[in-house]
Amino acid sequence: MSQVRKISAKRAMQGYALAAILVLQAQGLLGQSLYPRAPDVIPGTLKEMRTVEFWLARMERPDEVIRNLAEIREMNEAYQQKMGDIPRFVSGLDEDLAEQFITQFVRSPGLEAVMPKIGAQAPSEISATVKDLVRRQIQHLEGRQYGNRLAVEYSSAQIEDLVGEFAESALPAEIKPASGIVVQNSLLKMVPTIHPEHTGLSQAGKSRWDLWNLDVVKIGSPIRILHKSKSGGHLLVLSERGYGWIESKDVALTTAAKAKSFSEAQNFIVVIGDRVPFYASHEATYVSGWLRMGDRLPLVETDDNGQRQVMVPVRKTNGEFVTEVAWLAPDADVHSGYLPYTRKNVVTQSFKLLDNVYDWTGGWFGRNHATSLRDIFSTFGFELPANGVFIAQFNDGIKLLPKEQSKEDRYKTIFTSEPFLTFITSASGHSELYLGNHYGQVITFDTHGYGYENESGEILEIRRWGVSTLELPAYMLKQDILLTQMR
Numbered sequence: 001m002s003q004v005r006k007i008s009a010k011r012a013m014q015g016y017a018l019a020a021i022l023v024l025q026a027q028g029l030l031g032q033s034l035y036p037r038a039p040d041v042i043p044g045t046l047k048e049m050r051t052v053e054f055w056l057a058r059m060e061r062p063d064e065v066i067r068n069l070a071e072i073r074e075m076n077e078a079y080q081q082k083m084g085d086i087p088r089f090v091s092g093l094d095e096d097l098a099e100q101f102i103t104q105f106v107r108s109p110g111l112e113a114v115m116p117k118i119g120a121q122a123p124s125e126i127s128a129t130v131k132d133l134v135r136r137q138i139q140h141l142e143g144r145q146y147g148n149r150l151a152v153e154y155s156s157a158q159i160e161d162l163v164g165e166f167a168e169s170a171l172p173a174e175i176k177p178a179s180g181i182v183v184q185n186s187l188l189k190m191v192p193t194i195h196p197e198h199t200g201l202s203q204a205g206k207s208r209w210d211l212w213n214l215d216v217v218k219i220g221s222p223i224r225i226l227h228k229s230k231s232g233g234h235l236l237v238l239s240e241r242g243y244g245w246i247e248s249k250d251v252a253l254t255t256a257a258k259a260k261s262f263s264e265a266q267n268f269i270v271v272i273g274d275r276v277p278f279y280a281s282h283e284a285t286y287v288s289g290w291l292r293m294g295d296r297l298p299l300v301e302t303d304d305n306g307q308r309q310v311m312v313p314v315r316k317t318n319g320e321f322v323t324e325v326a327w328l329a330p331d332a333d334v335h336s337g338y339l340p341y342t343r344k345n346v347v348t349q350s351f352k353l354l355d356n357v358y359d360w361t362g363g364w365f366g367r368n369h370a371t372s373l374r375d376i377f378s379t380f381g382f383e384l385p386a387n388g389v390f391i392a393q394f395n396d397g398i399k400l401l402p403k404e405q406s407k408e409d410r411y412k413t414i415f416t417s418e419p420f421l422t423f424i425t426s427a428s429g430h431s432e433l434y435l436g437n438h439y440g441q442v443i444t445f446d447t448h449g450y451g452y453e454n455e456s457g458e459i460l461e462i463r464r465w466g467v468s469t470l471e472l473p474a475y476m477l478k479q480d481i482l483l484t485q486m487r
Contacts, residue, residue, distance in 0.1 A: 035206065035451075035459075035461045036458060036459065036460050036461060037460065037461060038451055038452065038460035038461055038462045039460070040355075040466070042452075042462065042466060042467065042468045042469070042472065043452070043469070044438075044441050044443075044468075044469040044471065045438075045443060045467045045468065045469065046438075049435075049438075049443065049467045050351075050354065050466070050467055051351075052347055052348055052351050055347045055419075055420070055435060055436070056344060056347065058419075058436060059343050059344065059347070059419075059420070060343075061343065062342060062343050062344035063342050063344055064342060064343065065340050065341060065342055066341050066342065066343070066421065066486075066487050067341050067487065068341075069338060069381050072341060072380060072381045072382055073381065075382070075394070075395060076381075076382065076383045078395075078396070079114075079383075079385075079393075079394050079395075080114050082393065083113040083114040083390075083393075084114060086113060089393075090102060094400065094480070096427055096480060097400075097427060097480065097482075100389055100427050100428055100429065101389055104387055104389050104390070104429070108190065108214055109133060109136040109137045109139075109140050109190055109243075110133060110137065110188075110190055110214055110242050110243035110244045111214060111242050111387065112242040112243065113385060113387075113390050114385075115238070115239075115240055115242075116129075116238065118177060118224055118238050119177075119224075119256075123174035123175055123176050124173065124174050126174075126175045126176075126177065126226070127171065127172060127173055127174055127175040130171060130175055130226050130227055130236065131168075131171050133236075133243055134166050134168050134171065134227070134236070135168070137166065137190050137191065138163055138166055138168065140190055140191070141159065141162060141163065141190075141191050141200075141212075142159065142163070144202065145202075146199075146200045146201060146202060146211070146212075147199075147201040147202070147204070148197050148198060148199060148201065149197045149199050149201070150197070151201050151203070151204035151208070161194060162191060162192075162193070162194065162198065164230055165191075165192045165193075165194055165229045165230045165231060165233075165234070166192060166229065166230070167227070167228065167229055167230040170227075170230075171227060175226055175227070177224040177225060177226055177238070178224070178225040178253060179222070179223070179224060179225070179253070179254060179255055179256040179259055180222075180223050180224075180225050180235075180237070180251045180252060180253050180254060180259065180321070181220065181221065181222055181223065181251070181252050181254055181258075181259040181262060181263070181313050181321055182217050182218070182219060182220065182221045182223060182239070182246065182250055182251060182313070183219065183250055183251070183252050183312075183313040183314055183315045183321075184219050184250055184289055185216055185217070185218055185219050185290070185291075185292055185295070185365065186216070186217050186246050186247060186250035186251075187213050187215075187216060187217075187246070187247070187362070187363065187365070188213070188214045188215045188216065188217050188237075188239060188241050188242065188244035188245070188246060189212050189213050189214060189234070189244055189245045189246075190212050190213070190214055190244060190245070191212040191245065192229040192233065192234035192236075192245040193212065193234075194231065194233070199212060199213075199363065200212030200213070206449075206461070206463075207360075207449065209359070209360040209361045209363060209449075210361050210363030210364075211361060212363075213361040213362055213363040214241070214242060214244045214361070214362075215241040215242065215244070215362055215371070215386050216241070216292070216362045216365060216371070217239045217240070217241050217244075217246060218292065218294065218295050218296075219289075219291065219295055219297070219312070219313065220262055220263050220295070220296065220297060220313050221239055221240055221241075221263060222239075222240075222256065222259035222260055222262075222263050223237040223238060223239045223246070223251065223259075224237060224238040224256075225237050225251070225253075226238060226243075228248070229245065232248060233247060233248055234246065234247055234248060235247075235248050235251055237251070241386060249315070250315075251315065251319075252313060252314070252315035252316070252319060252320060252321035252322075253319045253320055253321060254320070254321035258321065259321075262298065262311070262313060262323070263296070265298035265299075265311075267298065267299045268296050268297060268298050268299050268336075268337065269296070269297055269299050269308060269310055269328075269334045269335065269336055269337075270294065270295070270296050270334065270335050270337065270338055270339070270378075270379055271291045271292060271293055271294060271295040271296075271333070271334050271379075272293065272333055272334060272335045272339060272349060272352075272379050273293060273332070273333025273334070273352060274292075274293055274333075274352050274353055274356065275290055275291070275292060275293075276290070276291045276292075276295075276328070276332050276333055276334060277289070277290055277291070277329070277332075278290075278291060278310065278312060278326040278327065278328055279326060279327045279328070279329070280326065280327070281327060282303075282307060282309075282327045284327060284328075284329040284330075288312075288326055289312065289326070291334075292365075292375065293349070293352070293353075293375040293376065293378075293379065294374070294375040294376075294378035294379055297310040297311060297312060298310060298311040299311075299336060300325055302336070305330060306330060307327065307328065307329075307330045308327070308328045308332065308334065308336075309325050309326070309327055309328075310325070310326055310327075310328060311323045311324070311325060311326075312324055312325075312326045333352075335379070338379065338380055338381040339379045339380050340380075341380040341381075343419075343420045343421065345379075345380070346376070346377075346420045346421065346433075347420055347435075349376045349379055350376055350433060350445050351445075353367070353372055353376070353447075353465045354465055354466065355464050355465060355466065356372075356447070356464060356465045357463065357464050358447045358448060358449050358462075358463045358464055358465070360449055367447070368447065369388060369430055369431045369432065369446060369447050369448060370384075370385070370386050370387050370388045370390075370391055370429070370431050371386050372447060372465065373391060373423065373431055373433065374386050374391075377486070382486075387429060388425050388426075388428075388429030388430055388431040389425070389428075389429035391423060391425060391431050391484065392423065392425035392429070392431065392482040392484050393484075394423075394484060394486075395484055395485055395486060397485055398482055398483065398484055398485075399413060399417075399482065399483040400480060400481075400482055401413055401414075401480065401481040401482070401483065402480050403427075403477075403478060403479055403480050403481075407477060410477075410481060411440065411442055411470075413483070414434065414442050414470075414483065415437045415442075417434060417483050417485065418485065418487065419434055419435055419436040419437075420433070420434070420435065421485060421486045421487045422434040422483055422484065422485055422486065423482075423483070423484040423486065424442075424444060424470065424476075424481060424482075424483060425481065425482045425483075425484065426475065426476050426479040426480070426481060426482075427479040427480040427481070427482070428475070428479060430448065430473065430475075430476065432444035432445065432446040432468075432470070432476075433445040433446070434483075435467070441469050441470075442469060442470035443467060443468075443469060444467075444468055444469065444470055445465070445466075445467060445468075446465070446466070446468045446472070447463075447464060447465040447466070448462065448463070448472070448473045449463050450462060450463070450472070450473040450474070451463065452472060452474075
């Protein structure tokens, strides 16, 4: 067949395929087209605002160290103390804020404002805590209809199998926690799933978040092991991200002392890029694993060319913890120790996440508004919670802007806050980073799962990190707003 005839035949096949698709769409037998993507430049913003240079040019004292590491640790400790007595803390909140605060625990069994000191409890007390948690997690599973990755609802038999995986009846009267360490970034789930396609989708439309996922536990995190699922595929653990189920293959058994020694090594690197691979050799040929912004690993050495060797945690086939040496690429986006906490570094770190997809629950190993801010600020040594309602309470001197106030009055107060160092959080917990005032418009760095209607009445989907205004998402200005100063 000549080249001309081949091209003609190919075009004919493409035409037949297109005609078939149009017929199927007309008959309602083919899924809808993709959701329209909002442009990079969101209404109320400028193209130049999507660059670090734009904000550096408007920044006073970009390289000034706002707080040193010792002062940042003091802020971390102050937050821990504040949240150490939740009932007392909540009693001092406005009624609406108190309700929102408590709601976080109800809808996410296993979520904690601060990590409990489970080692100080007796085995019987630990058992009571775990039994209560498992019961609440099962109620969470049975409390509404969920579907798998294809948004097909579960049958009653499948739900029964999932409930059985909790192994609730196998919980002992006394639990003596074992110690372990997480060997790779791992999902922390409220439901120990049996198959990979078992997720907790709640609808077939746009919101395809896994409502059974609570967070992502970072590599090298010490954990306490409390229970195992029926199949042994998951372990119920207490981690720095709260209580939840982690796949057993992601956990290595070790002593608490060894896990702490690894995670708190004095000589370490912090990942300051969005995603950074590590390798088995200095040639950096094949990726052995991935690191996320804020991850921390012990530094072994740095050669004359600046290439770094790091220690990575490994799980042997018998479940024991060992360490191995891995290599980072010469240009790996990491930093020896924590970054200096400067305005320039805050904006630089933030914009490394520009256009990342919004992932509310982290079920795709992505980030939402709160976990993004947590990861950005963790590169400086902050230990922010992974929840917007909690983040709003991280520092003292919080300003409350009631929804009854006019937009103009609230904007005036916001404009007195310092750009790059202020979180703007709605009462329901959506947090944004304040960037500045542009002709009376509040400009923020934000990610959310919504879109907006354009002049033609078409809904354009954002659902990613970008430069926006406080008018998006639409509910922000309909709620109370809290301003949290990170200085």
